Amino acid sequence: MAKYEVKKIQDPNDKTTLEKKHVPYFVDLPEKVKKGEYFDVTLRMGEEIEHPMEEGHFIQYVALYADYFQLARADFNPEAKAEVTFKIKLEESTTLRAFESCNLHGQWEACQEITVE
Ligand SMILES: [Fe+2]
Numbered sequence: 001m002a003k004y005e006v007k008k009i010q011d012p013n014d015k016t017t018l019e020k021k022h023v024p025y026f027v028d029l030p031e032k033v034k035k036g037e038y039f040d041v042t043l044r045m046g047e048e049i050e051h052p053m054e055e056g057h058f059i060q061y062v063a064l065y066a067d068y069f070q071l072a073r074a075d076f077n078p079e080a081k082a083e084v085t086f087k088i089k090l091e092e093s094t095t096l097r098a099f100e101s102c103n104l105h106g107q108w109e110a111c112q113e114i115t116v117e
Pocket residue numbers: 022051057058102103104105
C-alpha cells in the first residue's frame with residue numbers, strides 16, 4: 001500500500017471488512033436535486049459495518065466535496081457517532097466525494113454522481 005494512498009472500494013461485489021467499515025456511505029442520497037435548493041447529504045461510516053468509536057481507534061473527520069471543491073466537513077471525537085448530515089445546495093451537476101480519515105487505517109473515499117436540474 002502506498003503511503004499517500006486514498007483507499008476506495010476495489011470490487012463492489014466483494015468488499016473487504018476494512019472497506020465495509022471505512023468507506024463513507026451516502027445514506028438515501030437523491031439522484032437528482034433542484035438547482036440552488038438545499039437538500040440533505042447524510043454520511044455514515046461505514047455501510048455494512050459500523051466503525052468503532054473508541055479511544056485509540058476512531059473516525060477523525062469526514063469532508064464532503066463537489067468534485068475537488070470542499071463543501072463541508074465534520075470532526076469527530078470517540079464520543080460521537082461517525083455519522084453526519086450536511087445541508088448543501090448545488091448549482092450544477094457534479095460528483096459528490098466524501099473523504100474520511102481513520103486514525104489507524106488512513107483515508108478513504110466514496111463518490112457518487114448527482115444531477116442538478
Ligand atoms: Fe479504522
